[in-house]
Amino acid sequence: MHYCLEYDFFTATVPKFDAKKSTKLLPMFVRKEEDLLNAKLVFLILFKPINTIAHYSVYVLNRYHGSIDILDSLPYTNMGMSRTSFHGDCQNIIKRFVGLLEEVYGKAAYKASKQPNRVNIAKRPTFIDVPKQVNNDCGFFTVKFCSTYDGDELVEDIGDVKAAADDWKAEFMNTLVFSEKNEIVGAELPAEIRSLSL
Incomplete structure (x- = not known):
């Protein structure tokens, strides 16, 4: 901002x-x-x-x-x-x-x-x-x-901050790749990436 x-x-x-x-x-x-x-x-x-x-x-x-x-x-x-x-x-x-x-x-x-x-x-x-x-x-x-x-x-208990931060990296990457707002259609993603969808 x-x-x-x-x-x-x-x-x-x-x-x-x-x-x-x-x-x-x-x-x-x-x-x-x-x-x-x-x-x-x-x-x-x-x-x-x-x-x-x-x-x-x-x-x-x-x-x-x-x-x-x-x-x-x-x-x-x-x-x-x-x-x-x-x-x-x-x-x-x-x-x-x-x-x-x-x-x-x-x-x-x-x-x-x-x-x-x-x-x-x-x-x-x-x-x-x-x-x-x-x-x-x-x-x-x-x-x-x-x-x-x-x-x-x-409103969320973060707990162990080091472990939590590592989890967030995976969570945020998954959100970026598989979000509905991502302009890349899911079907266009390589199969090995599509298999990682949560």
Whole structure:
């Protein structure tokens, strides 16, 4: 989603936000039928650099509690920074997202939807207690967080995180290959791949 918001974490300066340009990019990330103004939970997946690596985490616009929730699997031990400093730009990111919503739906519709003051709330985001990764599996944790967070907690017990992450890799690959949304017709797949369908 940072790509859609033109928030390039890998450059020294953040470019000025162009809401009209971002609106054209939004269909890459959001299905046409999704109503972001009335959604109780909106998940923003971000990919940000940290030291010599890059890291996925999730920001959740939580309408149930009027909060901005951060789900981050990084343990931050021996990282040379805290989760608070790593997510110190949360308010700027949310400000751009609000600007995008106003551009897509119109400022009048945004105001009429009685949104909480997300930009103000983002000054003090809520860090949700989530399992921490062991290896560089943040992308898999991020997808799992998005599919199991109900606005209060993760509704699935992850258990052994290393074993769980290995299982997710197989699960997600199966979903990618055999999803109805995959434009490759199942019959066109090689027999040895079709035999792996769950």
